[in-house]
Amino acid sequence: MKDLAGYRGRTLEFLRRASAGVGDVLEVKTDWGTVTGTVVPRYASADDSHVVLKLKTGYNVGLDVSRLRGAKVVAAGEKPSFSPSPAPKARPGLPKILLLGTGGTIASRVDYRTGAVHPAVDSSDLHALVPELSEIAMVDSEILFNILSENVKPLHWAKLASRIAKAVAQGYEGVVVTHGTDTLGYTAAALSFALQGIPIPVILTAAQRSSDRPSSDATLNLIGSVSIAASADISGVYVGAHLDESDRGVALHAGTRVRKNHTSRRDAFLSVGVPLAAVWEDGKVRLIDDGPPSEVRKALFRPKPKFSNGASLLKFYPSMPPSLLPSLRRSGTKCLVIEGTGLGHVSSDVIIEIGRFVRSGGMACMTSQCINGKVDLDVYDTGRDLLNAGAIPLEDMLSETAVVKASWVLANTRSAEEARRMMLTNLAGEMTSRRLPG
Amino acid sequence: MMPGDRPGLLVGLEVHQQLSAPTKLFCNCPITKTEEFPFSFERRLRPAQSETGRLDPAAVFEFSRDKPNLYLWSPESSCLVDADEEPPRQVSREVVETGLMVAAALGSGVVDEAHVMRKIVIDGSNTTGFQRTAVLGFGGSLMVDGTKVGVQSITLEEDAARIMGEDERSRIFGLDRLGVPLIEVALDPVSGTPEFVGHVALNLGRVLRSTGRVARGLGTIRQDLNISLDGGAVVEVKGVQKLNLVAKVVAYEASRQRALMEVAKKLVGRGAKVKCAVKEVTRIVPWGGSEVLSKAVGEGGKVDCVTATGLSGLLGWEPAPGFRLGREAAEVARAHSLGGIVHSDEFRKRGISEGEERALREYCGAAEDTALVLVAGEPDRAERGAAAVASRLELAPDGVPAETRGATRDGETVYMRPRPGAQRMYPETDVPLITLPKELLSAAADSVGEPWEDTVKRYTNSFRLSRDLALRLYDSDSAPVFEALARELMVEPSVIASILVEMPPRLLREGVPEDAMNEARLVELLRAIDSGAVAKEAAPDILRALGAGKAKTVAEAVGSLELSRMGESEVSSLVDRLVRSSSKLISERRESALSPLMGELMSEVRGRADGALVSRLLKERLERALKAPRGRQSSKALR
Numbered sequence A: 001m002k003d004l005a006g007y008r009g010r011t012l013e014f015l016r017r018a019s020a021g022v023g024d025v026l027e028v029k030t031d032w033g034t035v036t037g038t039v040v041p042r043y044a045s046a047d048d049s050h051v052v053l054k055l056k057t058g059y060n061v062g063l064d065v066s067r068l069r070g071a072k073v074v075a076a077g078e079k080p081s082f083s084p085s086p087a088p089k090a091r092p093g094l095p096k097i098l099l100l101g102t103g104g105t106i107a108s109r110v111d112y113r114t115g116a117v118h119p120a121v122d123s124s125d126l127h128a129l130v131p132e133l134s135e136i137a138m139v140d141s142e143i144l145f146n147i148l149s150e151n152v153k154p155l156h157w158a159k160l161a162s163r164i165a166k167a168v169a170q171g172y173e174g175v176v177v178t179h180g181t182d183t184l185g186y187t188a189a190a191l192s193f194a195l196q197g198i199p200i201p202v203i204l205t206a207a208q209r210s211s212d213r214p215s216s217d218a219t220l221n222l223i224g225s226v227s228i229a230a231s232a233d234i235s236g237v238y239v240g241a242h243l244d245e246s247d248r249g250v251a252l253h254a255g256t257r258v259r260k261n262h263t264s265r266r267d268a269f270l271s272v273g274v275p276l277a278a279v280w281e282d283g284k285v286r287l288i289d290d291g292p293p294s295e296v297r298k299a300l301f302r303p304k305p306k307f308s309n310g311a312s313l314l315k316f317y318p319s320m321p322p323s324l325l326p327s328l329r330r331s332g333t334k335c336l337v338i339e340g341t342g343l344g345h346v347s348s349d350v351i352i353e354i355g356r357f358v359r360s361g362g363m364a365c366m367t368s369q370c371i372n373g374k375v376d377l378d379v380y381d382t383g384r385d386l387l388n389a390g391a392i393p394l395e396d397m398l399s400e401t402a403v404v405k406a407s408w409v410l411a412n413t414r415s416a417e418e419a420r421r422m423m424l425t426n427l428a429g430e431m432t433s434r435r436l437p438g
Numbered sequence B: 001m002m003p004g005d006r007p008g009l010l011v012g013l014e015v016h017q018q019l020s021a022p023t024k025l026f027c028n029c030p031i032t033k034t035e036e037f038p039f040s041f042e043r044r045l046r047p048a049q050s051e052t053g054r055l056d057p058a059a060v061f062e063f064s065r066d067k068p069n070l071y072l073w074s075p076e077s078s079c080l081v082d083a084d085e086e087p088p089r090q091v092s093r094e095v096v097e098t099g100l101m102v103a104a105a106l107g108s109g110v111v112d113e114a115h116v117m118r119k120i121v122i123d124g125s126n127t128t129g130f131q132r133t134a135v136l137g138f139g140g141s142l143m144v145d146g147t148k149v150g151v152q153s154i155t156l157e158e159d160a161a162r163i164m165g166e167d168e169r170s171r172i173f174g175l176d177r178l179g180v181p182l183i184e185v186a187l188d189p190v191s192g193t194p195e196f197v198g199h200v201a202l203n204l205g206r207v208l209r210s211t212g213r214v215a216r217g218l219g220t221i222r223q224d225l226n227i228s229l230d231g232g233a234v235v236e237v238k239g240v241q242k243l244n245l246v247a248k249v250v251a252y253e254a255s256r257q258r259a260l261m262e263v264a265k266k267l268v269g270r271g272a273k274v275k276c277a278v279k280e281v282t283r284i285v286p287w288g289g290s291e292v293l294s295k296a297v298g299e300g301g302k303v304d305c306v307t308a309t310g311l312s313g314l315l316g317w318e319p320a321p322g323f324r325l326g327r328e329a330a331e332v333a334r335a336h337s338l339g340g341i342v343h344s345d346e347f348r349k350r351g352i353s354e355g356e357e358r359a360l361r362e363y364c365g366a367a368e369d370t371a372l373v374l375v376a377g378e379p380d381r382a383e384r385g386a387a388a389v390a391s392r393l394e395l396a397p398d399g400v401p402a403e404t405r406g407a408t409r410d411g412e413t414v415y416m417r418p419r420p421g422a423q424r425m426y427p428e429t430d431v432p433l434i435t436l437p438k439e440l441l442s443a444a445a446d447s448v449g450e451p452w453e454d455t456v457k458r459y460t461n462s463f464r465l466s467r468d469l470a471l472r473l474y475d476s477d478s479a480p481v482f483e484a485l486a487r488e489l490m491v492e493p494s495v496i497a498s499i500l501v502e503m504p505p506r507l508l509r510e511g512v513p514e515d516a517m518n519e520a521r522l523v524e525l526l527r528a529i530d531s532g533a534v535a536k537e538a539a540p541d542i543l544r545a546l547g548a549g550k551a552k553t554v555a556e557a558v559g560s561l562e563l564s565r566m567g568e569s570e571v572s573s574l575v576d577r578l579v580r581s582s583s584k585l586i587s588e589r590r591e592s593a594l595s596p597l598m599g600e601l602m603s604e605v606r607g608r609a610d611g612a613l614v615s616r617l618l619k620e621r622l623e624r625a626l627k628a629p630r631g632r633q634s635s636k637a638l639r
């Protein structure tokens, strides 16, 4: 059975007639000469008129099958034989770190024959690709799930939190989670609430440039994050990523105060309203911030890996139809986080709907689209109207953190009063008591 | 055999020509050279493992040098795409069209769909660790001196970052050049003389320029040469920046490779096997006599001794002047950022005494026929350097090893790194596929400009330039301005061409600075000649005055040199005065007095009048003087 990955319609027909498949060396005649190359997979989204051959020089070319004559297979596809370089020996005595994969490729190798990129699949593979890790820690790795980060749902947060809780019981001294960058901040917030009081560091890390590239930021982020997890005197949930555009340092961000603030830069993650927790640079960790108040940090570790799908986030904008609120309510939203303007404001027609939302038994919380600063509903009439309608001002909580928190709160209490109290309590460093200069 | 002939010499030429495009290939940055870089960042590239688990030798070499790359950038010429901080945008249609024009000009076949690939390059010259490149066409040919030279491939690719230096900490690159669109044309290997290879490069450059879409000026065209002799491996020489260096580099490489083959022959004659070992000898002798070694040790470095059996006497041997195996080993050490080496064929000359040599030989267990090579420097570096020197020397029996070398400004070559293995390429998934429908190709074929031979013929026929001047003009950056001026001005086209392309290099040798003779200045000068404000003979003096800073504009220079043009009557009265005061000469030499008189006049006129006018007036006046009865003339003279 021939592998015809990506080919369809006319090209599929063409390859079938030539009894060729991916990996076979095909010789075809064009208007300008004979071309010989290995058939490589075609992108599923590409058209069905070009067959792609990889030439001996390494280049791929697309040839229009309607203009080709005399296609014949001159050599059958050979399977690449893979012999990974031996993994360095684990060094007993180093801290035990668990590396959890959730998707994305933190380390990978390229099949230059077909152009495919294969991620590291287990610990030994990972060690072969990033041998530096065995100098830092005894790393066990495990792929928990393999999905794009935009497909991460509350059920994945729950699964991840449970596995990390188990890692604490297994005696790991730190956990590093690899995760796509897009929703990394949300997952970090989710783990922060589910794993309050965790006695070991949990560091989520990622790459903005995929690991098949020589310039990938994955390796530095991984080495930096494992180093911090293995050596720093910290606990709690953090995000570790490039400090700046250089391959020099990894910044550690508090899990509830971190935001992806750039679509593509290596230093996309920023700590909002709080200093960095730590910086790893030149092989050393420098602790900067103690993080949340001690009662938060010293909370008893009682993992609560449960999340609800009943929380929604809505960004207010001038032309927003107020009817969005009842429609969200009807589709199951129990807690609505509204990202208001300025100090946390919305238009008066939306305030009316917020009142109805709350009277129907829902919970409505206010955050600000300013990103920096806290909401305050006591300054203007609009704010006071919102308070009267039942809106809960969430201080300086980030909107993304707020909706994750609401999802966690809904799953962990049935009482509306308790839910309101939890939303307003600083559980995992998600709110600050003072906004500081700098 | 011709003196320049090298039997068995094969040269494959790859020409990399920058295109003149409004933006870089994969981003919207303008193409400009940056002098001041306000920002920098530092990166390390890591060789990605291939599916086979094997690493590329060239990649391992670069990685083992273990120096981060420092990238300098400026908003005027670089953006986040150049810094590998943003995905590339798709290739502009215009650049693809230029590629197709080159294919049409060379008669090449074109693929139906071009795929941008990532070609792994981890020497730091690309921030991504790969070069984006797409092959557009294959086949075709060009004629050079009556010989048909085949084209292998036509490729569209991005230029690399500009290497700006290397210090102890890092290698430094400027990002202004990174991403500039290049067309690479690879030719079939040709045999023949180095001069012929030079002509091939020259003619290919002319074909590329005939598209009218390529960049001009120094550094916009670079040649890579794959050079081999019969029985030797292919040596890749990168970065020949000037066309006139191609022949020189080929000749140099041919001599170098022949010399290495001679060394190999000697080894075969000796029946010697070359086996190398490395031993640290930092503390074995005091190194007092060698400044290089004692300095390295004093700075906390170490000395490694490479022993190479069978090579004694062959490191310093020069089969041809300047070519020694020892020099090859030194270049390898230098590529590992080490100062150099000291080998046993030159121990006495380099301050290692006989006693010290004996101690070293004894410690390393090296017999008489074994050569010793001392490699000193910072410990890690010395270790890597010694290992590299050892592997190089073990290849001595092969003659010419496959390697990548760089071309110097003088047309020599130096070792850069081992030859990369098979090209490591995989698809650039961030850039869409480029379909090249037939219509696009025929449109490109239609917009290809006049073939260069036709342009040169047109210059010789319609503008009456000599073929030599026409070629110089075509090869210069001034052809477009020449065509415009030749049509617009009344000045002879040959004068325009000569002032544009012949005068500046001549005055440059005299010491007139280049910027005093930039195109705008030359155009200003030609317009002044055209308007009659100045004679063409005054052109060099005007440029000299500008060069010396005596004037800022051509008009000022004319004034300062009192070069304002003489009218016909002024010239006429000057002629008259001279003829009258030279009656003795004229009466003695009759018609042949013309030449000395003309010389005297021209030096007096000093470029203020056209030579043709002076000559006509003098001839007329002289004729009259000779026709006049002598008596009358003498009586007039008596008056």
Ligand SMILES: [Zn+2]
Pocket: B024, B027, B028, B029, B077, B078, B079, B080, B081, B082, B179
């Ligand atoms: Zn750019």
